[in-house]
Amino acid sequence: MGAPVHNLASRVKGSVTEVTADSKRHGRHLLSNTIFKYYFLFSILALCFVLGLVIIFIGKTALLLFGHISPADFFLSFNWTPEDEAFGAAAFIVNTLSLTAITLLIAVPISVGMAVLCAEIAPVWMKTFIRPVLDLLVGIPSIVYGYLGLTVLLPFLRQISGQSLGDGLLAAALVLALMVLPTICRISDDAIVSVPRKYRDAAYALGSTRLQVIMRVVLPAASRGIISAVILGMTRAVGETMAVVMVIGNTPQLAKTLFTPTSVLTSNIVMQISNVEFDSTWNYALHMMAFLLLIISFVLILIIRILGRKRRDAA
């Protein structure tokens, strides 16, 4: 950057003191400019360092597991009895996947419907009402969802299903569906709003009704954004811990019905981690489960990135 204009101006006037004062000030600005440039770079590198810490600390402990038991025993066995040195995590993995699937089955139609309502149908005053309320839903702590699930949802489920407990995949999926609803809804909303207006105008000009425009033009055009939203909801559902712990029953077994008390990766980690020794196979197995969660989230994020790039290329 060249010499600032005000510096030259003062030199023209010829006052020596002014020049030194000004150049001092200029020097100070240049110094702080350099310092803060490196500070900002340092901050972002610190962020990457944290990511490295997460991968190294969790991964290091997790990989110790395979010195004790074979990967096949961990990934393929359904037998989790740490007291007998049996660490088969297949049940947790399958449960996590089925819980996520059921959650999305409930949440996606509702969230996308809400997004369509917000973006296409509702009048302005209603939009400015619905959107902040959904943001409010994001802010409520997960433990409170769990508490509500425990005190309100479970008794209700017991009543209508006739089960004695009510804990299980269905209860957890209902709670999770409510939690991922705002995430999916707001991002789909943005995706739908960003569909160019001319597409709609063209469809209306051909005599389409609003429903036809939404179903055949707007939703297909926004589909990549909506898929990204759903995947982002998935990452939240896979990693959610406390709300799930309170309603899923915490029994390490495969969920054969919607009302079997069971356990997923996250809930099992949080229930057992405080009881184990640092240098035990049990601890390594729990870390392996956390590492698995980490890998699942990274893969999901990668898919979102690829979708995003394709969307930019298409635009």
Next chain:
Amino acid sequence: MNGFSRTKYTARAQRNNRLATIGFYTLGALVMLLIFWMLFTILSKGLPSLRPDFLIKNTEEMDAGGGIGPVLFNSFYILFISLLISIPLGIGAGIYMAEYAPDNKFTGGLRICVEALSSVPSIVFGLLGLAIFAEYFDVGLTILGGGVSLALLNLPMLARVTEEAIRAVPGEIREAGYALGMTKFHVIRTVVVPVALPAIVTGVCLVAGRAFGESAVIILTAGLSTSGEMWDFNLFSPGETLAVHLWYVQSEAIVEDAKQIADKSAAVLVFVVLLINFAFRFPLWLGNRRRGR
């Protein structure tokens, strides 16, 4: 054919259209009702029986009538520590990504890092905190450990909201600054950040609200107990927070009024989160209105 005729097909399309519109409105109304019913349930269960001394009294293990004093204090204390660490770094990282980052592979890598970090489940941060503080430094479950782990969880979100806020600042006002011969940092400090400040504050409030209610991280890093004293500023005491306490009384406590304590704790928790989300943003909203925006 002259003009449009109403065929069976168009009649059906129009009927479907009307039905769908009604369906969408019903869905919206039901979801809104569900949300308000939920908030009402939480607050109405706890707030009416809430007495001020509940907020400052010590927790009880055996007898009825315990309060939430120390855990409420710990919640704010841990939140404060975590923000103290995460705000400078998070905002710094956001400014770098929005203002400095050149458009190249390195920046792409940084962006992947931020996204990957923000997708890490909170329980994994709990395990990280446990590994660092309880195993590596061997200090056990402490307020400090909870605060730092929570800060790590906040970092990517803070970086993202800051980046978005700063990107939304129009380029012309930056150029006006450069035209006056200002250095880049001087422009950021005196022009860009003040303009982006309302959005940044909103983002920080969202992050703080989430951190206040976070429990998975705190259970693993700060523990399930308190030092039993009010106003304990020692960084190395165990730091159970309100969110964790809610879990504890629901699942493990043996006191007879556990249910009432849980109801009241949940109400306080939600109330404070709503307060953080709205109270801090209210002055900004007011300022915007006065300026006629």
